[in-house]
Amino acid sequence: MTPAPSDTPSPAQHLDQQAHAAIARATGALSPTSALLAYLDWAMHLAASPGKRSELATLAMDNAMHLARYASQAALRPPGQAPHCIEPRESDRRFADEAWQQWPFCLMQQSFLMAERWWDQATRGVRGVDRHHENMVAFAARQWLDMISPGNWLPTNPVVLQRTVEQGGMNLVRGLANRLEDLQRRTAGEPPAGVERFVVGRDLAVTPGKVVLRNRLMELIQYSPTTDEVRPEPVLIAPAWIMKYYILDLSPHNSLIRWLVGQGHTVFCISWKNPDKDDRDLGMDDYLDQGVFAALGAIGAIVPGRKVHATGYCLGGTLLSIAAAAMARDGHERLASMTLFAAQTDFTEPGELSLFIDASQVSLLEAQMHETGYLTGEQMAGAFQMLRSYDLLWSRLVNEYLMGERSPVSDLMAWNADTTRMPAKMHSQYLRRLFLHDDLSEGRYPVGGRPVALGDIDLPVFCVGTETDHVAPWRSVHKLHYLSPAEITFVLTSGGHNAGIVSEPGHPRRHYRVLTREAGGPYLSPDEWVTQAPRKEGSWWPEWGAWLAARSGEPVAPPRMGAARKGYPVLGDAPGEYVLQK
Incomplete structure (x- = not known):
């Protein structure tokens, strides 16, 4: 196990840190060593x-024979009449327009x-190749292919x-004007067009x-x-700090x-809070x-004597x-239930985001964060963009720069552009303890020294996974079933992470599936769960609302706002100050 860098590095460690930081600046914090190792592993085993x-x-x-036969048929028949050699995936919309059925396109x-x-x-199924390396090589191949797709270029679209x-x-x-405007906005540090x-x-x-309540964090x-x-x-809702909380409070x-x-x-x-360099040690x-x-x-002071539905x-x-695990260990009964939205507790299969997380990658990120004090929101956004390069990059470039059409900006897109930073110490601990070492699911994660x-x-746990999640794949979220004997109501809903x-x-x-595993009940694998969970149409929100109501008491008068006498006065109106920080 590779130790994390110490808080007070030796001169030799400091030199290595500077060297790694220089590499990170030159490569966008993508490890060339990881990429080379993956390529060599694949190429040598192949x-x-x-x-x-x-x-x-x-x-x-x-492929060559089928393509030659298709070429001769397509050249002589009306558009779309020649039988295809291969059909695109159902989710692939690049060639959906009828114009792509014309010769020679x-x-x-x-x-x-x-x-x-x-x-x-x-890139798949080569005997002896490490799985992480296989995924990296396959991902790199997809990135290059996505880039050279005929749909991305004027002469071939x-x-x-x-x-x-x-x-x-x-x-x-118009596309050139859009490009120049985007460059100007990026240079000035302004948000994308339409977000205003x-x-x-x-x-x-x-x-x-x-x-x-307002504290440092x-x-x-x-x-x-x-x-x-x-x-x-x-x-109580605890959103991720890699995003602004109002993803859960968008438009009315x-x-x-x-x-x-x-x-x-x-x-x-x-x-x-959106941390800066002064928060590097959080x-x-x-x-x-x-x-x-x-x-x-604070909630205990404002609503005394009541347990909390934590989300x-x-x-x-x-x-x-x-x-929740720490409170259960210490015998504190402060929670009535726990709800998890697209949240992982086991990181052995964290999805495609793991392509950017290994010991070499983390060492570069740590060196870079040591200089800046934080990880920038742009770096996180860039990683997510690469995971969905067609949806988030190439299709937008084609529409805005070649078709000359600005994509309409939605509230979700405006939120997505409102990026946040992450403190250096926290992000290093998160990557090492959870992603690299999986300390939480292995029972090694310490709270209070234990x-x-x-x-x-x-x-009782209400757990939501989403079908097309690239950040927290639903099969990974589902792993809570074998980590905890608690009653778990698991929902699998259409859509992605957001x-x-x-x-x-x-x-x-919209549709979703839902099934409850009683406390101490037998484990169902994800594949078994899908076959047994009934499908329902519409939003899963009412399902959650009914679940909360069934585990709540009879209605009472609303509590007062804040509790000034107990040290929690009203400090201002929502949405507060921290969400406005850039």
Whole structure:
């Protein structure tokens, strides 16, 4: 196990740190060593696998023959009449337009899709290759293929060519103007075009409430009741600090917090500070003590004698799980239930984000963060963009720079552009303890000097995974079933890491599956769970609302806002100050 760098490095360690920081600056904190090791592992094992090379050669020849036959048929038949050699994946929208069925563009897209299939076969299933290296090589191949896709370039995109002819090239003029504007905004440090239409506190995060606690790390918001009576158990929401909290309080029509208040709950939400270089030494323990535990202390003063329905989103859910395990270990019965939104507690299969996390990558990040004091939001956004390069990069570039059409900015897109930073110490601990060493699921994660175990949690748990999550894959989220014997109601909803959670009632084309495992019940694997969990149409929010209501007492009068006599006065209106920090 590679130790984390000490707080006071020796001269030799300091020199190494400077060297790693220089490499990080030159490579965007992507480790060339990791990439080279992955390539060599794959290439050398492929060279030693004559059977695999024979399969690939046969596949290449078959592809060439099928493509030649398709070319001769497509050239002589009406557009779309020649049988395809290969069909794109259902989720692949790059060649959906009918213009791609015309000659010679039909041949280009078929050739590209067959090349994709060949490289997928070439980078997968090579005997002896480390799984992490295999995933890295396959990912790199996809990135290069995505870049050279015929849909990304003016001469090979029939839709763009047709638009250029129809508009006499004005689409390219507008595209150039869009590009120049984007460059100007990026140079000036301004947000993307269109984001200025959404202002936090005016258009976003507008659910009425008061800030009742502010410390170095967070503000606690108590939301104003909208019903005459409320459930006696308050709800605490702990969002991730890699995002602004108002993902859960977007516009009034899709605000989960507003909806929850309307269901008769007293809702509190943590709004994390956007850290700077002065916060470099804030660690995971600080987020636990000054975050979850400080919030529970304030809620205990404002709503005394009541247990709390604690809710965590993404990394906030991981932190909440740690807090719940620590409280269970110490015999503190402060929680009525625990809800987790797209939150991992086992990191053995963390999804594609693990492509950017290994010992070499982390060493570069740590060296870079040692100089700046934090990880920038742009670095995190860049990683997510690479994971979904077509949706988040290439399709946008084609639409805005070649088609000359600005994509309309939604509230979710405006929130996504409002990036946050992460303190150096915290992010290093998070990557090493959770991603690299998986200390939490292995019972090694320390709180107060003693390890905690998720197996001690016996609260009712409502756990949400999303079908297309690239950050916290639902099968990874599902692993809580074998880590804790608690009663777990697991929901698998359509959508991704963000859109699957922001899934308000009335949202079109939404569905989910739900199944409850009773406390101490038998384990169901993800595949077994999917076959047994009934599918339901619509939003999962009402399912959660009914679940909370069933585990709450009879309605009572709403509590007062804050508790000034107990040290928690009202400090200002929601959304507070921290969410506005840039």
